Amino acid sequence: MDQLSHSDTPSTSIPWWRREARFLDRPLTPVSRFLLLLVAAIFVAVAFLPLWRITLIAPQYQEGLRVNIYSYKLEGGGLAGQDLFEINNLNHYIGMRPLIQSDFVEMKWMPFALGLFAMIALRAAVHGRMNQVVDLFALFTYFGLFSVGLFYYRLYTYGHDLDPTAPITMEPFTPMLVGKNQIANFTQYSFPLIGGVLMVTIPLIIFGAFWFSRAKYVAQE
Amino acid sequence: MNKTKRFTLLTLAVLSAGSAFFAGCSDSGSSGASSSANDKGSAAERTYVAPGELDNYYLFYSGGHSGQVFVAGMPSMRHLITIPVFAPSPGVGYGFDDESREMLGEYTWGDVHHPGLSKTDGLYDGRWLFVNDNANNRVARIDLRDFKTKQILGPIPNSSGNHGSSFVTENTEYLLVGTRFSVPLPMGRFAPVEDYADEFNGMVSGIKVDSESGELSVGWQIITPPFNWDLGSTGKGPSSGWAFWTSYNTEMAHTKLEANASQLDRDYAAFVNWRAAAKAVADGKADMLDGVPVIDPAKVPGVLYYVPVGKSPHGIDVDPSGRWIAASGKLQPTTTVFDFEKVQKAIANKDFQDEFRGVPVLNYDAIVEGEVPVGLGPLHTQYDGKGNGYTSLYIESAVAKWKLPPWTDEEKANPESLVLDKIGTHFNIGHLVIGGSDTRKPYGDWLVAMNKLSKGRHLSTGPSQPESSQLIDITGKKMEMVYESFTDPEPHFAQILKADQIQPIEVYPKAESKNPNAIWSLAESTVTYEPGKVTAKIAAVRSQFGPDKISVQEGDTVVLHITNIEQTTDIIHGFAISGHNLNVIIDPGETKSVTFKADKAGVFPFYCTNFCSALHQEMQGYLEVKPAGTAETVSID
Numbered sequence: 001m002d003q004l005s006h007s008d009t010p011s012t013s014i015p016w017w018r019r020e021a022r023f024l025d026r027p028l029t030p031v032s033r034f035l036l037l038l039v040a041a042i043f044v045a046v047a048f049l050p051l052w053r054i055t056l057i058a059p060q061y062q063e064g065l066r067v068n069i070y071s072y073k074l075e076g077g078g079l080a081g082q083d084l085f086e087i088n089n090l091n092h093y094i095g096m097r098p099l100i101q102s103d104f105v106e107m108k109w110m111p112f113a114l115g116l117f118a119m120i121a122l123r124a125a126v127h128g129r130m131n132q133v134v135d136l137f138a139l140f141t142y143f144g145l146f147s148v149g150l151f152y153y154r155l156y157t158y159g160h161d162l163d164p165t166a167p168i169t170m171e172p173f174t175p176m177l178v179g180k181n182q183i184a185n186f187t188q189y190s191f192p193l194i195g196g197v198l199m200v201t202i203p204l205i206i207f208g209a210f211w212f213s214r215a216k217y218v219a220q221e
Numbered sequence: 222m223n224k225t226k227r228f229t230l231l232t233l234a235v236l237s238a239g240s241a242f243f244a245g246c247s248d249s250g251s252s253g254a255s256s257s258a259n260d261k262g263s264a265a266e267r268t269y270v271a272p273g274e275l276d277n278y279y280l281f282y283s284g285g286h287s288g289q290v291f292v293a294g295m296p297s298m299r300h301l302i303t304i305p306v307f308a309p310s311p312g313v314g315y316g317f318d319d320e321s322r323e324m325l326g327e328y329t330w331g332d333v334h335h336p337g338l339s340k341t342d343g344l345y346d347g348r349w350l351f352v353n354d355n356a357n358n359r360v361a362r363i364d365l366r367d368f369k370t371k372q373i374l375g376p377i378p379n380s381s382g383n384h385g386s387s388f389v390t391e392n393t394e395y396l397l398v399g400t401r402f403s404v405p406l407p408m409g410r411f412a413p414v415e416d417y418a419d420e421f422n423g424m425v426s427g428i429k430v431d432s433e434s435g436e437l438s439v440g441w442q443i444i445t446p447p448f449n450w451d452l453g454s455t456g457k458g459p460s461s462g463w464a465f466w467t468s469y470n471t472e473m474a475h476t477k478l479e480a481n482a483s484q485l486d487r488d489y490a491a492f493v494n495w496r497a498a499a500k501a502v503a504d505g506k507a508d509m510l511d512g513v514p515v516i517d518p519a520k521v522p523g524v525l526y527y528v529p530v531g532k533s534p535h536g537i538d539v540d541p542s543g544r545w546i547a548a549s550g551k552l553q554p555t556t557t558v559f560d561f562e563k564v565q566k567a568i569a570n571k572d573f574q575d576e577f578r579g580v581p582v583l584n585y586d587a588i589v590e591g592e593v594p595v596g597l598g599p600l601h602t603q604y605d606g607k608g609n610g611y612t613s614l615y616i617e618s619a620v621a622k623w624k625l626p627p628w629t630d631e632e633k634a635n636p637e638s639l640v641l642d643k644i645g646t647h648f649n650i651g652h653l654v655i656g657g658s659d660t661r662k663p664y665g666d667w668l669v670a671m672n673k674l675s676k677g678r679h680l681s682t683g684p685s686q687p688e689s690s691q692l693i694d695i696t697g698k699k700m701e702m703v704y705e706s707f708t709d710p711e712p713h714f715a716q717i718l719k720a721d722q723i724q725p726i727e728v729y730p731k732a733e734s735k736n737p738n739a740i741w742s743l744a745e746s747t748v749t750y751e752p753g754k755v756t757a758k759i760a761a762v763r764s765q766f767g768p769d770k771i772s773v774q775e776g777d778t779v780v781l782h783i784t785n786i787e788q789t790t791d792i793i794h795g796f797a798i799s800g801h802n803l804n805v806i807i808d809p810g811e812t813k814s815v816t817f818k819a820d821k822a823g824v825f826p827f828y829c830t831n832f833c834s835a836l837h838q839e840m841q842g843y844l845e846v847k848p849a850g851t852a853e854t855v856s857i858d
Contacts, residue, residue, distance in 0.1 A: 078788075078789060079728065079730060080730060080731065080732055080788070081730075082789065086787075086788070086789050089762065089763055089787070093835070093836070167836055167839075183239040207797060
């Protein structure tokens with residue numbers, strides 16, 4: 001850390017428009033580096049943990065039918081993942097395409113992307129430069145918004161691309177992304193699980209990494 | 222002795238006058254016969270199980286000559302389901318698919334008398350329920366994991382009229398089988414009935430239970446004179462390793478048994494050292510008869526002893542400690558209590574009063590603890606685990622609660638004082654059951670009286686009358702009648718099991734399926750053609766069969782393997798073909814096979830019989846049977 005500090009010598013002659021460049025070159029405090037290590041660990045954990053859960057409850061399914069969404073798989077609740085089979089079986093009545101894991105290409109690249117993010121976070125922690133924190137934040141924001149958008153698009157497509165020859169004709173619909181919704185006799189609940197919650201904490205922690213290194217810059221001004 | 226005689230005479234007089242008349246009168250004077258509005262409220266509270274709530278106990282009734290087992294919840298007494306064992310049951314498709322048809326064999330009924338729960342260390346373990354068939358000499362095993370009949374053993378060789386069954390030993394090593402009827406052996410041999418005493422034989426047997434699979438096989442048999450073996454029970458504690466049966470025809474009468482088998486004051490019970498019997502078979506001391514090992518007790522001492530029990534005894538029941546054995550003579554108003562510790566002493570000291578065909582008869586006076594004057598027509602005794610016995614009184618239509626030994630000298634001098642309470646039942650009680658009475662730790666809270674007559678107690682159903690079961694609260698000092706329910710004919714005995722002791726599966730897990738003919742999606746369904754034979758693998762799923770058209774030629778043998786590919790509780794599919802006397806019911810995850818000959822040309826609808834879904838009506842298809850010789854060649858798929 002010290003070997004870097006010579007290049008960080010404050011100069012009062014820097015014009016204000018160069019100051020952000022100086023800021024991006026700033027080294028990170030140990031707290032910020034630790035937070036970035038934490039972010040790397042969370043990325044790894046998120047790749048294995050369940051992200052989201054959709055629960056369907058109806059009078060004859062009071063115990064609920066559940067689908068847990070992971071970065072790499074769809075997992076039905078119940079005995080041996082039976083709930084997914086059951087949901088698909090019920091959905092065939094309204095002509096919805098079955099939820100089949102192999103249809104979700106993102107489940108192939110998402111664990112890889114999370115690993116990549118872990119590497120970027122690790123790099124930031126080791127190199128300890130502010131610009132890497134900003135990179136990580138920007139890329140993750142893009143990735144996060146893209147994933148949520150993709151999730152919404154999936155829900156929209158499954159609810160709208162209904163087989164017109166199905167036994168039951170239903171108005172196209174979009175299942176809820178977050179919250180509670182009524183679909184025919186089913187109440188649908190959609191909420192993040194531990195992986196999803198951790199994903200939300202990631203930008204906060206990255207922001208924390210920025211925040212704990214900002215003071216040094218301000219002080220040196 | 223004189224007093225006993227008089228009672229016996231009175232009993233006989235009552236019998237000849239008609240027991241139903243007596244039953245109608247016996248009500249008054251018994252506690253619990255009348256109840257105030259308050260009592261009714263309290264009784265209702267104790268038995269009420271609100272909609273959506275569950276009972277605490279399972280009650281497994283034998284179904285008598287219906288050949289089935291009835292399952293009820295207790296204390297609500299609501300009927301939950303009927304488990305078919307010895308009789309076809311279209312409601313659950315039993316007796317229509319190949320497997321259950323093969324299990325039933327040539328019989329379409331049985332006579333189930335005494336269900337017995339499996340035990341480990343003298344306590345119910347919730348694995349199996351065993352039942353007997355009094356008519357066709359069989360026993361069967363029901364698995365409590367899925368409440369289905371898994372095996373029928375029999376007809377058991379050398380056995381005729383398996384009444385004294387299916388009582389289970391402490392660790393489910395054996396279940397008992399006794400011959401109520403004697404015949405010339407080996408079976409199929411002819412001898413005139415007049416030569417009954419010399420040519421006919423009875424048999425008491427131990428059916429071996431495989432501790433892993435529950436598979437039943439004949440373990441040992443002991444040949445006996447043609448006494449009519451009646452009821453049994455198994456030992457524990459000091460009587461561990463012993464089995465007991467009563468008999469009611471030591472006279473060896475072969476005609477007009479009603480009178481001729483009621484002449485002696487005492488009939489012989491069989492006390493069998495089953496560990497010694499098993500050892501005798503292992504040591505090669507048994508002879509093979511009709512493929513099973515049969516022990517001649519005259520040649521293998523120590524296996525069998527006779528014990529005199531008065532008079533024409535029925536039930537013989539070992540108490541939870543295993544020391545006291547209560548046997549009741551139908552024709553004397555007492556229950557005889559034997560002390561097994563004295564039995565062991567008598568055997569050790571060779572304290573025998575007699576010998577019958579080479580088998581010692583134990584000295585009655587040396588082993589009896591006392592005779593409890595319970596009342597008229599005592600049949601069966603159950604125990605609450607708190608030092609009390611409860612004996613059913615058929616003629617008196619009542620249950621007597623009495624104090625088990627040890628007794629004080631005062632009590633012995635005044636045995637009437639041992640009878641603590643009595644409650645009327647409606648009417649003519651046969652068996653009674655307290656949960657766990659045959660284990661080391663009875664539940665001791667409820668008693669169910671199973672009555673033979675129910676007349677006037679329910680809305681009239683015409684000449685065919687239901688059977689009555691009465692729920693009695695035995696937690697207090699006085700017994701209290703709290704509920705009455707009715708079943709189809711005809712429960713004899715029952716077993717009670719705590720609900721939380723078993724966790725039955727509700728679907729057959731796909732992962733466990735080993736059936737080579739199972740398929741798990743509509744896409745996998747196939748129809749294969751061989752000369753003279755068509756085999757279809759059919760998937761049943763809400764709300765369709767795949768395939769829904771099966772084409773065959775008249776005269777073809779048709780084999781259908783139907784898999785219910787669902788894994789959801791209560792999504793049960795049926796498969797019935799119109800005009801073919803065929804209704805297979807397939808539980809979730811189950812594969813059933815059915816084989817039949819397509820001997821009628823035409824087109825026959827098949828459909829789902831067990832309501833499954835909103836589009837259940839649409840779940841149908843066609844079996845095309847093309848007339849022989851006229852159809853074009855069937856393409857091979």
